[in-house]
Amino acid sequence: MGETKANLYSESFQIEGGNFNSAGIVSTSIKSILKKLGIPGDIVRKAAIVSYEAEINVVSYAKKAVVNLTVKPGAVLIDVIDEGQGIPNIDLAMQEGYSTADHRIREMGFGAGMGLCNIKNYSDDFHIASEVGKGTHLKMTIQTPST
Amino acid sequence: MNIEAIGAALGLEVKCGRESLGKNVTGGYTGDLLSDVMGNAKEGYIWITRQVHQNIVAVASLKELAGIILINACEPARETLEKAEAEKIPILVSDLPAFELSGRIYNLLTSGS
Ligand SMILES: Nc1ncnc2c1ncn2[C@@H]1O[C@H](COP(=O)(O)OP(=O)(O)O)[C@@H](O)[C@H]1O
Ligand SMILES: [Mg+2]
Numbered sequence: 001m002g003e004t005k006a007n008l009y010s011e012s013f014q015i016e017g018g019n020f021n022s023a024g025i026v027s028t029s030i031k032s033i034l035k036k037l038g039i040p041g042d043i044v045r046k047a048a049i050v051s052y053e054a055e056i057n058v059v060s061y062a063k064k065a066v067v068n069l070t071v072k073p074g075a076v077l078i079d080v081i082d083e084g085q086g087i088p089n090i091d092l093a094m095q096e097g098y099s100t101a102d103h104r105i106r107e108m109g110f111g112a113g114m115g116l117c118n119i120k121n122y123s124d125d126f127h128i129a130s131e132v133g134k135g136t137h138l139k140m141t142i143q144t145p146s147t
Numbered sequence: 148m149n150i151e152a153i154g155a156a157l158g159l160e161v162k163c164g165r166e167s168l169g170k171n172v173t174g175g176y177t178g179d180l181l182s183d184v185m186g187n188a189k190e191g192y193i194w195i196t197r198q199v200h201q202n203i204v205a206v207a208s209l210k211e212l213a214g215i216i217l218i219n220a221c222e223p224a225r226e227t228l229e230k231a232e233a234e235k236i237p238i239l240v241s242d243l244p245a246f247e248l249s250g251r252i253y254n255l256l257t258s259g260s
Pocket of ligand 1: 053057058060061085093094098099100101110111112113114115116117136182
């Protein structure tokens with residue numbers, strides 16, 4: 001359930017790993033929430049791109065995740081915390097074209113090795129931390145024009 | 148130029164999203180890798196692809212693309228059509244391969260109408 005205080009909104013979502021049929025639902029919800037809050041279109045589109053790529057990675061490589069969306073004056077924050085295999089080498093994973101996606105994932109057009117690059121390019125601030133066998137935490141910030 | 152006009156000029160079959168055929172097409176992007184389209188297509192573009200599964204609808208909707216054209220007479224999956232109808236994303240089908248279809252659409256969009 002969403003919660004709105006003066007100038008602040010936060011909501012949490014769950015993503016189920018392995019389910020490609022519902023992939024994109026969380027990013028679609030985030031997009032429509034930001035639109036309703038009157039966030040400018042270019043910022044909404046950036047948020048949609050980064051949350052979609054993070055969501056697809058959870059569906060592709062993790063068991064499940066919690067996504068926390070926070071809108072505060074000056075910024076949209078999207079945190080994706082998953083439980084799963086984790087990333088052994090983050091520098092390698094961040095390289096464009098590097099992917100461990102299997103045949104089934106590639107057949108659907110995922111696994112180009114561009115997801116983390118898109119996240120980095122379309123967020124104003126991006127942090128990634130991961131522990132093998134535990135999971136991965138992405139922190140993405142998109143700045144909004146403060147009024 | 149809107150999608151309806153592109154469809155008529157190239158004899159494309161409209162599969163769904165008829166109510167959005169009037170959307171103005173600002174450009175196009177051709178590709179089968181979803182992250183490539185996510186990163187590089189722009190709002191209002193028409194997307195030319197051979198991907199037929201339902202994830203293409205989320206990409207088109209999140210990127211606010213004008214619509215999707217499937218090449219080589221590819222048939223969209225049933226769930227793809229249902230989702231696209233719900234999201235009001237037009238899906239059209241062409242008999243042409245990606246290279247030829249992209250070239251023709253490029254010519255239509257740049258011939259200054
Ligand atoms: N949440 C995650 N959990 C485990 N591994 C991940 C996660 N996100 C990304 N990876 C690893 O990083 C690689 C690169 O990710 P990305 O840039 O999104 O490209 P792609 O998903 O197309 O492979 C993946 O192939 C995978 O090995
Ligand atoms: Mg990815």
